[in-house]
Amino acid sequence: MTELKSRITAAIAAAEKKPWNAFRLVMGESALRQAEELEKREGPLPLRGIPVAVKDNIAVAGVEMSCGSRLLEGYVPPEDAEVITRLKQAGAVILGKTNLDEFAMGSYGLRSAFGPVRNPLDPLRCAGGSSSGSAAAVAGGIVPMALGSDTGGSVRIPAAWCGVIGFKPSWGAVSRRGLLAHASSLDAVGLLAGSAADCGRFFDAVAGFDPGDATSFDPEPKARGVSGLRIGIWREQLLLADTPAQKAVLEAARLLERAGARVLEISCPAVILAGETYVVLAAQEAVSCLARFDGLRFGRGGEPTPALRTRLMGAEVRGRLCLGSALLSMEELAPLRRGALCRRSEIRQELERAFREADLLLGPTTPGPAPLLERAGDAGEERKADALTVVANLAGLPALAFPLGEAENMPLSVHLMGRRGEDRTVLRAAMALEEGRGAR
């Protein structure tokens, strides 16, 4: 057996044991076939033979996509998502579909209809969500790269808690075609990888304008060098974190400074309202994005819509849809609706000002490490988990979670955010952190 085939065979075997409930479905046969075809393809391919796991809300033609929901169980998409097409072109092998919080709604990784995902570093802790299976598959060493999606932090939170890199590109830098929409104006296809260098290669393979996605564009091809880069430590975000997470941020600042960057302090107070703003906007958008799942067309269906939805949707999804519907239709809630839109533009403006002083904003990804499962019952706490990450979605900016520091024997993570389109500058800074951390 060739090296490539044996590598894929090993990955299939590891995934098929369904460790941590990370995989929903392993595409063993098709992965082997892809490996065989790859051996016939000549020339250098950027991701030749790399097995990639795919969050089960991204379409792979002919492979069931249930999005963590009983409502969509049995739905088979007819076309590959644009990112899947690009990954295959780059020589990657699609290994399987990973588990996620139902309809990508959740921060702990516990809300899949097909069972919770466990943290590979400590099975008594949450993996984080909603790209929980993808993060676990990378953290557990089954794949070096995995696709996720990020509407409010769904790639960066599980990356932070599983100790891997999670990258949410600029809104539009990676085509959303084939990603099941949760809230289109906030959604991004996200990347999870074991190293910053891998994450960079991964991004190069999937990024760029897609004529089938009117919101897509080509991000800046060149990264700014770290030397002379202005890193703004984000004061309000730092204050929202626990002491160990604050320390990790200061450590990251030191590493970047050593690489030639200039560190300064930045204040953006409007972001304190980002969490609430996100809840209002995301719930409304989810109502229309999920409206097509009425039980008539996709999944097994077969009974009148309200009954079917009540029976087959989890409480979190139903709760958000109820909130969103009320927001959309009740005149009494119009101020809330308008307020959220105003705050979104305020946040954008404030960030624009911040990016005149700094090239990157640095803060913690989450206030602390992965919570213990026994303490994960509180939905209110869960919703606060994305307090630090949603701002990147509201403003459409590239943001990356980088594992740095420790607390309670679990990894912590720092958060780098750049200007829209400067995705590669964010990735370059992550590589500098990686080099600095290794040299330490």
Added chain:
Amino acid sequence: MTEEIVVGLEIHVELSTRSKLFCGCPARFGERPNALCCPICAGHPGTLPRLNRGALEAGLRLGLAFGGKAAPVLQFDRKNYFYPDLPKGYQITQRRMPVIHGGFLEIGTGEGTRKIHIHEAHIEEDAGKLSHDPARGLSLIDLNRAGVPLLEVVTEPELRSGEEAAAFARKLRDLAVWLGVSRGKMQEGNLRADVNVSLTRDGVPGERTEIKNVASFREIQRAVELESLRQHALYEAGEPVERVTLRYDGDRDRLSIMREKEEESGYRYSPEPDLPPVVLDPDWVEQLRAGLGTLPREREREYLAWGLEREWITVLLADRELSRLLDRTVSLGAGPREAAAWILVDAQAIARARGWKGSLPTPAETFAYLIRRVEEGQFTRAVARKLLEEVFEGEDPEETARRLGLKRIGREEIEAAVETVIREGGKALQDYRAGKEKAFTALMGRAMGILRGQGDPTAVREALRRALEK
């Protein structure tokens, strides 16, 4: 008590583009159910809309043609509602900024023409079609129409009767067909109207009701008439008019209430994030405006000046091909009234008799030739008409005339024929000489017979008179 009917229309004009509004599926009518759909128009998860520029252009041209202003920015919204024929659970439309603002169309009324103002027009996608099969207990969905582009034209409430409402709809249809942006076929549902009716009594405006999805001019007229009567009866009985949605049943000529008390928030709108706002290039819009060519209202003025009959003008303005044919025939030197008569009466009669479908196959040159020959006195009109039947499908008239022996009848031939009539003599000649003027007709008939009916009657008459006076 004065009472006035107040009508506003929302007319959905189906734009005849090659493909649907947001995907590459062909936009055609009459195919097998669900033969024309793809993951995008079937609303599969993960699919994204991609705007068809042709549809945007068609919508803009219609809007500019009725004098509307193009919006500076093109943006779309979602109209969220559940219905089985709506694949995504929302319809992509334009709520915040319709692509066209303002404009008007003129309609003919009892008291002359009146301007009916247009509030706005917006581009949106059509839904699929739902049909019910009670025998099998099934409801069936056909998505062939889902995603077909529409321009919804919203008038100000300035129409005052069913007749006026129908006249406006017809005017809009004719304009769309004239521009080639819609097929305008009512029986295929290319034009559907929501009709808003209220009564203003002694200057006090009353509650408004809506009749949904009315699909023909006659039905628009009847819906207004029936609804204004219904409201009138309610007021007279002292009962309130409620804000309801009605349906008009054409077969039974009856209105029925579909939904009680409609509230605006029944439809929940939200911005469409998958289609980012696009600045409409003003130069491009200007180019579209310049490219509209002569519009029906300008054409109408000219046709009136030409002295064409009213009915002819109505036909011409509803059919740009015919109008172009007439203009071309006139530009080749034919008199407008003669040309119109040949095209609209003679050629149409032949087309009807032959069951000809589609536009006339006869070129303008043929009509110009026939008219010239008749004017020159070389053919009688009857002969020219006979020739038209032979060359209807575009054959060369000159050559056909020669082949059929419909040659030029010259002065010598006419004089020879007249000479023969006089030489042969007979009772008619004697009667004429005896002063019986009536006998002239018989002599004339004989001469025409010798000429096989092809001589110019005026020329023959003159030649005969001259010969008899000798």
